[in-house]
Every structure is written in structure tokens, then in C-alpha cells.
Amino acid sequence: MSLRGSARQLQLSRGTVRRLARAATADELLVGRWANFPSILDDHKPYLHQRWAEGCTNATRLFHELKERGYEGGTTVVRRYVSRFREAFPAAGPPRRDPTVRDVTSWLTRYPDSLAEDESTQVKELLARDPALAYTAEHVRAFAELMNNRQGRLLHRWIADVRSDDLPDLHTFVNGLGQDLTPSPPG
Structure with a gap:
């Protein structure tokens, strides 16, 4: 059979x-x-343990390093051994990636209370590093407050505040608002 x-x-x-x-x-x-x-890896296990402790967790890379050191076995043996390390010592998670423009825009245009703790921390770090972004964030949030609270009568003061700061990207937005606010000639 x-x-x-x-x-x-x-x-x-x-x-x-x-x-x-x-x-x-x-x-x-x-x-x-x-x-x-006995395992074909026995002579190489101390090196694998050392490299793992140094932060090298890529089985393929470890396999190539072992090959250079005289290891004669296959990659599968190394992969299986490294997988036991992963089970015994799970990683804390992937490293935090740098935020994209879309991420930052989303964070700045949402209520600060609605941000996750990690997002809030990243926003604070970004604003501390870049004063121009911090000013932009203040103006964006102030604009959102005007719109959410239906305080259009305060829009002219907000436009004046933005124009007093050296923020060219917001100036473009403000100029567009100014054109919208200016009554068009009867036609």
C-alpha cells in the first residue's frame, strides 16, 4: 500500500x-x-547563539555566514534551528516605520483625543523636531475648530494669523479661501 x-x-x-x-x-x-x-550544527551552535544575541535573526544570512565558517549542511537545518529561537524568544514586533505624509496629515486633521497612543507620541516627536510643522498643525487645528463649531465669522482673523506666519503651503490654501470669500462680480 x-x-x-x-x-x-x-x-x-x-x-x-x-x-x-x-x-x-x-x-x-x-x-x-x-x-x-549529534547534529551537523553542533559545532556551529555557539556562533548561532552569539549572532542571535547580536540581533541577526535572518536564517538565510546566518546560513551563509555558517557556510563561510565551514558548515557543510543545508539551509533547512539552519532554518529549523532558528525557528526554535523565534518560538523561544519572540520579537517585540516589527520596528516602527517612519510615518508617511498621509499618516501625518491624518494625525493633524483628527481630534487629538482620537489618536492612538503611538500616533500621539509620533506627532509630539515630529512637532518638536520641526517648528514649521508645529505652526502648521496649530493653524490646521484652529481651522478645524472654526469649521466644526461653525464659527465662520472668525475666518478672517484666522486668515490674518496664517498670513503672518511664514508657511507658504498654508498661504496657498488661504489665498484660495480668500478667492472663495470675495464676492464674484455679477455676470
Whole structure:
């Protein structure tokens, strides 16, 4: 009977049936049969542990480094060994990526209370590093307050405040608002 047919009839995975069929002794049938046998990685394990502690967690890179050090095994052995490290020492998560323009725009145009803690922290860091962005953020939030609270009568004062700051991108926006506010000639 084939391995596949045996697996189906016994309701076991093909890998399990293959392991059982290939076992030469009863010891090999025990789970973890390789636990007490020497590994081709044994001489290289201290180096792998050192590199992992240094922050190198890429199995392919570790494999190539081991090859340069004389390792004669395959990449699968290294991948499996490194995967045990990942299970034992899960990473804290991916490193925080730099925010995109879209991210920052979204953060500045939303209510500050609606930002996640990480977003709020990033906004504070950005505004502390870039005074022009901090002024822009103040004006954007003030504009949002005017619109949300329907305080259009204060728009002229807001426009004057923006024009007094050296923020060319907001000046373009303000000029467009000015054109919208100017009554068009009867035509």
C-alpha cells in the first residue's frame, strides 16, 4: 500500500506514516528522535547563539555566514534551528516605520483625543523636531475648530494669523479661501 493510502486508512498525516515506515528501530518511533543524536550544527551552535544575541535573526544570512565558517549542511537545518529561537524568544514586533505624509496629515486633521497612543507620541516627536510643522498643525487645528463649531465669522482673523506666519503651503490654501470669500462680480 502507498504512503498516501496508508495515511488515509489510518487517518494520520503522510509525514507521520512516512516516519513510521522509515523507522529502523523502536527508538526512532519516539517523538523527538533526534534529541540525543549529534547534529551537523553542533559545532556551529555557539556562533548561532552569539549572532542571535547580536540581533541577526535572518536564517538565510546566518546560513551563509555558517557556510563561510565551514558548515557543510543545508539551509533547512539552519532554518529549523532558528525557528526554535523565534518560538523561544519572540520579537517585540516589527520596528516602527517612519510615518508617511498621509499618516501625518491624518494625525493633524483628527481630534487629538482620537489618536492612538503611538500616533500621539509620533506627532509630539515630529512637532518638536520641526517648528514649521508645529505652526502648521496649530493653524490646521484652529481651522478645524472654526469649521466644526461653525464659527465662520472668525475666518478672517484666522486668515490674518496664517498670513503672518511664514508657511507658504498654508498661504496657498488661504489665498484660495480668500478667492472663495470675495464676492464674484455679477455676470
